[in-house]
Every structure is written in structure tokens, then in C-alpha cells.
Amino acid sequence: MDKALSLKHSLLIEIQSDMVSGAIVNAAQEIIYHVSTRTPHKKLESPDHITKMMLKSLGGIAEKIAKEGLQITGAAGQIKDVHYVLSSPWVISRSKKVKIQYDENTEITAEIVQGIIEEEREKVFEEASEDIILIEEKIFDVQMNGYSVLSYEGKLTKDMEISFVFSLSSDEILKKIHSALSKHIHFQVEHYHSALLMQYLESRSLAMDIGQHAIIHVHGELTDIAIAGDGFNLSSFPFGASTLVRKISSSLLHSLQSAVSILSMHEEGKLDEGHGKLIEQALFPELDNWHENCMRTPLPDMIYLSSVGHSGIFRSVLEKSGRKVKFLDRPLIKIYAGMI
Secondary structure: OOOHHHEEEEEEEOOOOOOEEEEEEEOOOEEEEEEEEEEEOOOOOOOOHHHHHHHHHHHHHHHHHHHHHHHHHHHOOEEEEEEEEEOOOOOEEEEEEEEEEEEEEEEEEEEHHHHHHHHHHHHHHHHHOOEEEEEEEEEEEEEOEEEEOOOOOOOOOEEEEEEEEOOOOOOOHHHHHHHHOOOOOOOEEEEEEEHHHHHHHHHHHHHHOOOHHHEEEEEEEEEEEEEEEEEEEEEEEEHHHHHHHHHHHHOOOOHHHHHHHHHHHHOOOOOHHHHHHHHHHHHHHHHHHHHHHHOOOOOOOEEEEEEEOHHHHHHHHHHHHHEEEEEOOOHOOOOOOOOO
């Protein structure tokens, strides 16, 4: 038996825009150890500095897992693979929809579908920089004669539509991530995933037929959006939960810690009327800006929301615009652990 197959545990590394988490996951996909750290950004930091801070945080997480987590859980020498779950800016996703019409009924094979995907993949790389590599690709929908099918091989159709997504990342940054982790932990196999795509799969598991819907992931410095239904559209913009805290801190001349406390009290309805109005004067313009960015691609009525902080505030903005908003039922780290 392959030694890697006989090992029992996986390591899950989640890298958001300003947070790094690590978890040891057993064979039953249960988290038996979890640690995380935040790397708050200042207003104007270069991409190189942000990368440097992320790698420093990852190194600290890896060291803590090696010195503490592996010993506590008895997983030392038992890590079979590592799964990296990346949010922007560490991953870029490109959605594609291809329509094909045939003159007569044609039997669809795996080779035909794979050929279509390979052709589109080549187009993506023609537009990308030399440093960009493919880390993941997923087919989300195959339609034949206007109807979605779960299995397409061997079926006849005159027209076919395929929706799929490519996830891309920087080869240089991934090598640095590998180096930061491997200095402390031995592993043989690595897998890469897009956080937004994994959240999409979770949203699909919550309802059999939810039609067109959006997944909005508000993390530290960015918001990632996926709109699924008629194809699959993705976008991202630089405004997250930590961005909101920093802007409120600057507007009210409070420390970051004080701004977090004030926003939490506002979210829970614990501020008196005078303080509430003062906070709203600073808060509402920022939330309007966030919502305008969300609406650059019109949002459907159904939204699944995940946020690393102040999720109730972001939810209220979306609900005021007439959307139905649900939180993903489980913490993100548990969702990811259940999928690796």
C-alpha cells in the first residue's frame, strides 16, 4: 500500500485577505485542532508587503501546528496531504460558458467535453501573465437541448451548453506558501481550492433547487461574489470587514479595537439614540459604497452570505435592498473540512 494512502490526517490551510487559519482534519473529516491569526492591513500597503505579512502569518501558524497541534492530536507523522483554501487576492477565478450546436443529433463523450474545456483553458492562459498557473477547474452545469443533465456521456443532442470555472494563482506565491509550510511540517501531496467555489458547493447542498442565487464572501480586505444560475459569474472588489472597521476608526477618531466594539454594539442594538445616530452618519455612506460595488453585477433575490466580522451589518444592507439573505449554516473552516 502507498504510504501516503495509509496516513490518517489532512492539513487544511485557509488563506484569506487578512487571516490565515490552520486545521488538522481526521479521516472522518472532523477538525481536531484549529488555530488562526489575523494580519490587519493599513490603508496603503503594497502587494509585496501584503504577501510578506501573509507568509509571516502562515509561518507562525505552521510552527504552532508542528509544536502543539501534531502533539496534542497524536497526528505527528500522520499528515497524508495538505489542502489550501484560497480567497482573493491569492486566487483568481474565471467563469466560462460555451454553447455548441450540431447539424444533427450527436453522441457526447468525455473526450468532446474535455476538448472544449482545454480549448477555453488555452484562451485563458493566452491572456494571463507567465506567472499564473491553473490550480482547479470545475464543471458546474451541462445542458442538452435546453435541459440540465447530471450525466452527459453517451447521450444524443443537437445543442449543448457547458458552464465551468478555472481557478488560477501565482506560481511564485504558491511556491512561497509551500516553503513557509514545509519548513515546519512534512507532507507529500498538495491540493488547491477556491474558497468561493467551495462555498458555492455548500449553498447547493442546502437546497435541491434554489435557482439563481449569489454567494457573497466578505473577508478582511475584499468581498468576493459568485452569481450562479444562468451560468456562473464571479467578481471581487477591495472592501471587506476589516476595511469597514478601519474606515469607521478613521472617521470617528477611535482606535481599531474601539471601532470593532462600537460596530458590534450597533449591530446588537445596544447604543443609545444619540450614539446610534453618530455611528450611522459614519457607517451608512461606507455601507452604501459597499452595496454599490456589490450591485455592479445585479444581484439575484437569493443570497448566501459569509463574513469574518459584522455579518449582521452586511446582511441588513442586502435585506434593505429587497434580497433574501441566509448565512451559510456552518463555520467556513468546517465547511471546507467536510469537502476535502
